[in-house]
Amino acid sequence: MSRRGALITLTTTLVLVYGLLVLTQLTGTTPRLGLDLQGGFSVVLEAPPGTDAEVLDQAVGIMRRRIEALGEVQEPEISVVGDSTVEVQLPGVTDRDRALAAVGTTGRLEFRPVLDVSPIPGLSPIFVNVDLTDGDGTTTTTTQVFDSTTTTTAASGGTTTTAGTTSTAAATTTTAAPTTTTAAPTTTTSGGTTATTVAGETTTTTAAPVDPKEGVVLPEGVTWCDEVEQPGCVDPKTGLTPDPDPDLEAFLATDFATGGGIVYHTGPARVLGSDLEGAQAQFQGSASGSVTGQWLVVLDFTAEGGDKFTEVTKELASFAVGDPRRQFAIVLDGVVQSAPAVAADVSPATGISGGSAVITLGGSTDQQGEASDLAVVLRYGSLPVAFEQSSVQSVSATLGSDSLRAGLIAGLGGLLLVAVAMILYYRALGLLNVIGLTVFGSLMLVIFSLLGAWQGVTLTLAGVAGIIVAVGITTDSYVVYYERIKEEVHRGRSLRSAIDHAFSRAIRTILTADTVSFASAVLLFFLAIGSVKGFALALLIATICDVLVAVFFTRPAVALLGYTRLGDGGRFSIRGATGLPTEAVE
Amino acid sequence: MSLWRDLYHGDTHFDFFGSRRRWFAFSGVIIAVSLFALIFLRLDLGVDFRGGTLIEFANPNGVSVSDVRSVVASGVGSARVQEVGGTGIRVQTARLEPAAEDRLVADLAELLGEDPGDATRQSVGPTFGGQVTESAARALIVFLIVIALYMSWRLEWKMAGSALVALGHDLVFTAGIYALVGFEVTPATVIAVLTILGYSLYDTVVVFDKILENVHERGERHTYGAIVNMSMNQVLMRSINTSLTSLLPIGSLLFVGSFLLGATTLREFALALFIGVGTGTYSSIFLAAPLLGIWKEREDHWIKVRRRLERRGVAEDFAPHALAVATAADTVGAVVAASGAAPRPPRKRKKRR
Numbered sequence: 001m002s003r004r005g006a007l008i009t010l011t012t013t014l015v016l017v018y019g020l021l022v023l024t025q026l027t028g029t030t031p032r033l034g035l036d037l038q039g040g041f042s043v044v045l046e047a048p049p050g051t052d053a054e055v056l057d058q059a060v061g062i063m064r065r066r067i068e069a070l071g072e073v074q075e076p077e078i079s080v081v082g083d084s085t086v087e088v089q090l091p092g093v094t095d096r097d098r099a100l101a102a103v104g105t106t107g108r109l110e111f112r113p114v115l116d117v118s119p120i121p122g123l124s125p126i127f128v129n130v131d132l133t134d135g136d137g138t139t140t141t142t143t144q145v146f147d148s149t150t151t152t153t154a155a156s157g158g159t160t161t162t163a164g165t166t167s168t169a170a171a172t173t174t175t176a177a178p179t180t181t182t183a184a185p186t187t188t189t190s191g192g193t194t195a196t197t198v199a200g201e202t203t204t205t206t207a208a209p210v211d212p213k214e215g216v217v218l219p220e221g222v223t224w225c226d227e228v229e230q231p232g233c234v235d236p237k238t239g240l241t242p243d244p245d246p247d248l249e250a251f252l253a254t255d256f257a258t259g260g261g262i263v264y265h266t267g268p269a270r271v272l273g274s275d276l277e278g279a280q281a282q283f284q285g286s287a288s289g290s291v292t293g294q295w296l297v298v299l300d301f302t303a304e305g306g307d308k309f310t311e312v313t314k315e316l317a318s319f320a321v322g323d324p325r326r327q328f329a330i331v332l333d334g335v336v337q338s339a340p341a342v343a344a345d346v347s348p349a350t351g352i353s354g355g356s357a358v359i360t361l362g363g364s365t366d367q368q369g370e371a372s373d374l375a376v377v378l379r380y381g382s383l384p385v386a387f388e389q390s391s392v393q394s395v396s397a398t399l400g401s402d403s404l405r406a407g408l409i410a411g412l413g414g415l416l417l418v419a420v421a422m423i424l425y426y427r428a429l430g431l432l433n434v435i436g437l438t439v440f441g442s443l444m445l446v447i448f449s450l451l452g453a454w455q456g457v458t459l460t461l462a463g464v465a466g467i468i469v470a471v472g473i474t475t476d477s478y479v480v481y482y483e484r485i486k487e488e489v490h491r492g493r494s495l496r497s498a499i500d501h502a503f504s505r506a507i508r509t510i511l512t513a514d515t516v517s518f519a520s521a522v523l524l525f526f527l528a529i530g531s532v533k534g535f536a537l538a539l540l541i542a543t544i545c546d547v548l549v550a551v552f553f554t555r556p557a558v559a560l561l562g563y564t565r566l567g568d569g570g571r572f573s574i575r576g577a578t579g580l581p582t583e584a585v586e
Numbered sequence: 587m588s589l590w591r592d593l594y595h596g597d598t599h600f601d602f603f604g605s606r607r608r609w610f611a612f613s614g615v616i617i618a619v620s621l622f623a624l625i626f627l628r629l630d631l632g633v634d635f636r637g638g639t640l641i642e643f644a645n646p647n648g649v650s651v652s653d654v655r656s657v658v659a660s661g662v663g664s665a666r667v668q669e670v671g672g673t674g675i676r677v678q679t680a681r682l683e684p685a686a687e688d689r690l691v692a693d694l695a696e697l698l699g700e701d702p703g704d705a706t707r708q709s710v711g712p713t714f715g716g717q718v719t720e721s722a723a724r725a726l727i728v729f730l731i732v733i734a735l736y737m738s739w740r741l742e743w744k745m746a747g748s749a750l751v752a753l754g755h756d757l758v759f760t761a762g763i764y765a766l767v768g769f770e771v772t773p774a775t776v777i778a779v780l781t782i783l784g785y786s787l788y789d790t791v792v793v794f795d796k797i798l799e800n801v802h803e804r805g806e807r808h809t810y811g812a813i814v815n816m817s818m819n820q821v822l823m824r825s826i827n828t829s830l831t832s833l834l835p836i837g838s839l840l841f842v843g844s845f846l847l848g849a850t851t852l853r854e855f856a857l858a859l860f861i862g863v864g865t866g867t868y869s870s871i872f873l874a875a876p877l878l879g880i881w882k883e884r885e886d887h888w889i890k891v892r893r894r895l896e897r898r899g900v901a902e903d904f905a906p907h908a909l910a911v912a913t914a915a916d917t918v919g920a921v922v923a924a925s926g927a928a929p930r931p932p933r934k935r936k937k938r939r
Contacts, residue, residue, distance in 0.1 A: 036851070046711070046713070082717075082721075096703075096707075100684075388711065390710065390711035390713060390717075391708070391709065391711065392707070392710075393706075393708040393709070394705070394706065394708075396704040396705060396706050397704075399642070403851070403852075406842050409842050410835075410838045410839045410841075410842035410852060411835070411838075413835075413838040413842065414835025414837075414839065415835070417834040417835070417837070417838060418831050418834050421830060421831060422831065425827065461851050462773075462774070462777055462851070465774075465777070465839070465851075465855045465856075468835045469781055469785075469832075469835070469836070469859065471831075471835045472828075472833075472834075472863075473832075475828070475831040476788075476828040476831065479824050479827045479831065480792065480824055480828075483821075483827070487820065505799070509791075509792055509795045509796075512741075512791050512795055513792055515736065516733060516737075516784060516787045516788055516791055517784045519733060519736060520729055520733070520780070520784040520787075521784070523728055523729045523732060527724055527725035527729075532725075532777050535777045535780075539781075
């Protein structure tokens with residue numbers, strides 16, 4: 001290697017590696033730690049054999065949503081491994097029970113009678129028809145609008161429940177979905193807030209901050225979340241119930257995460273998921289021939305559930321057709337899945353009896369998907385399959401940070417020992433090896449930081465172990481090269497020629513050996529599960545870094561050293577390390 | 587010249603190939619003992635493999651193991667209580683119901699004066715452990731096939747075969763030590779064993795690469811056995827250095843893992859590695875290379891080479907090695923070396939055939 005070429009390569013490498021290191025650390029990009037290094041919670045769930053891949057994906061999606069609802073998790077990691085295994089990693093989670101409930105249980109299903117529906121999508125009925133008594137003693141009915149965007153929801157509420165299992169063909173579909181038509185512009189005022197609603201478009205001018213709780217009458221037993229936080233409390237900002245209590249009234253939306261969708265004021269749960277025996281989506285051809293067929297969901301109740309359902313439908317049927325109170329909300333984990341109304345021909349005297357019922361959705365293909373989704377929700381709660389928890393693990397945050405510390409101490413200690421041994425043995429070359437190890441370390445740190453930020457790759461304790469092992473592998477590459485230089489010098493080559501010649505021979509050995517490591521790491525990564533994967537990844541990256549460092553650092557650095565006094569003079573030099581302090585006769 | 591100086595200069599003349607019978611016998615005894623231990627003593631598998639519940643707590647107040655044991659025994663039936671990492675307590679039981687597990691955690695927390703939330707807990711179903719093992723075994727088989735193919739292509743198929751034999755030796759030996767001493771097998775151990783695979787092969791590849799290079803350079807002027815010997819003396823220093831530089835960080839892991847809490851995994855990992863790296867270095871020098879030598883010597887080509895050299899009276903298993911080779915003209919140098927102009931003349935060995 002020419003002096004100039006070596007200098008350029010070496011400078012570029014050093015600037016690039018250390019530049020990247022400074023850049024990533026300055027921007028606060030550090031490796032994402034696995035849960036064994038920062039504490040957290042992990043579960044391995046096992047689906048019954050033969051579970052469809054699609055169903056698993058669906059389950060993973062639901063779990064992800066539920067975990068996000070937990071709030072405290074920074075980066076949940078949920079992945080399907082193999083045919084029927086789902087691995088959930090929740091770094092930083094401390095509330096074990098809630099986390100377990102989020103991924104493990106099939107969800108809480110409730111049938112709640114609807115008491116009121118918001119006239120405007122996204123607006124909680126709690127803020128509608130608020131009685132405000134101002135100083136004059138006059139009472140004005142106002143509507144407070146806190147969400148200025150109006151969501152137009154597809155009319156998915158157009159569902160009807162009909163009695164019995166027979167003769168549903170003639171069922172009339174009553175649209176009980178809340179309508180949001182405001183014909184004339186109405187202006188409502190409330191304590192400084194002026195909201196003008198024009199045909200569904202709402203503009204809000206806020207003059208002064210207002211207490212949304214003002215004038216709101218809460219149902220009995222229900223509290224504001226910012227005052228007394230308990231199950232069933234109402235969030236004053238959204239007007240929704242984040243954690244509904246089955247025995248209390250609740251304000252629930254069809255789309256809880258955004259607080260959008262249709263918001264229902266519901267009564268206490270009357271029928272629970274456990275009261276349901278099964279649910280199935282079915283297509284029913286039209287008997288009369290005038291209408292096309294309909295998609296239905298057939299519900300089967302347990303004996304006890306059937307009685308409860310009859311009782312509820314009796315009450316609901318007493319309201320006139322078209323009254324929002326004639327419907328019930330099917331609620332899963334606090335989200336309204338569907339709100340079918342009781343069909344017109346159900347009499348208040350009998351209700352829907354017989355232990356089964358049919359929810360009629362409609363004839364389009366959209367409604368086919370809707371029917372099967374609803375059936376899944378009804379059957380399994382939310383997870384479409386009953387998982388078995390095959391491994392549950394929680395690592396305390398203290399232990400996590402202890403492990404990290406231990407790993408760092410072990411790593412640094414190991415590096416120090418290697419450095420001392422190498423300098424003693426190879427002298428100036430050993431010093432290069434130490435610098436090379438810092439280049440290697442920086443490169444690993446940069447790569448893990450970037451992978452963490454971009455791909456969500458975490459660094460686990462097994463990964464740290466892999467890196468420490470990689471220190472051995474990297475050092476071996478130096479040893480192979482240095483021994484080769486010694487050998488070439490002993491054969492009588494001049495130092496510079498030996499350095500060049502040795503590299504071209506050594507890199508062959510290094511590449512062959514690294515390919516073996518690389519292959520083992522790749523295979524481990526794709527075939528193994530759990531912590532072995534983290535280890536394999538670290539080894540994989542380390543092997544690549546090893547080759548890069550050998551070509552772009554070690555080679556130019558040794559070549560340059562060969563041109564200096566440290567190359568060819570004194571006991572500390574390269575020649576000194578070969579044990580032949582004098583120039584061979586050439 | 588002292589041994590150290592010889593080593594340092596790569597100027598050793600150990601007859602690895604000639605003493606192969608001794609080393610094969612030694613390896614045979616090791617394997618026999620390991621297999622005996624594996625069959626009769628069995629591996630002590632951790633909860634990850636057989637299923638169960640594991641609870642780990644810090645124990646800053648130094649509550650004695652027997653106190654912990656009595657608390658655990660009152661809660662659940664049989665349990666195993668160990669001290670880990672100097673200042674930690676580990677309790678292992680059969681798999682508990684979540685409620686029973688919570689109760690045990692609460693009891694232990696009270697005894698140790700810790701917060702129940704600071705427990706490290708693990709609960710593994712019996713089938714899951716089987717899956718972990720199965721996935722590791724599958725990974726292992728695919729790995730071996732791929733590596734054998736790669737080595738056959740890059741080196742020679744007989745080299746691949748010898749390397750795999752050496753690998754098998756390392757695995758059986760490591761597992762045997764675990765069975766013999768009764769160390770617990772954890773996922774960390776499995777990782778370590780997989781590392782040993784890579785390491786053992788890596789080491790063997792370096793030796794074989796050198797043999798291939800020497801065969802290429804000096805071809806038929808020596809018997810295969812002599813080339814094996816020569817190559818191993820040349821890479822001896824590298825093997826020692828590499829083992830040393832690998833064992834230093836691993837030793838550091840082992841040390842830190844034994845004295846600091848939280849590094850239990852590190853210690854378990856380092857222990858298997860320590861054994862594996864040692865046996866990996868041993869097997870590539872004393873097992874893989876001589877085995878390859880025997881195997882190659884049976885090839886027609888190398889039998890002819892040996893006969894020819896025997897007729898000329900220079901067929902030593904112990905050839906002088908590279909150092910005397912002159913500057914650029916390797917060909918001339920080799921002849922000179924073979925005729926006894928090496929820095930140190932080779933000892934005569936009894937001919938074997």
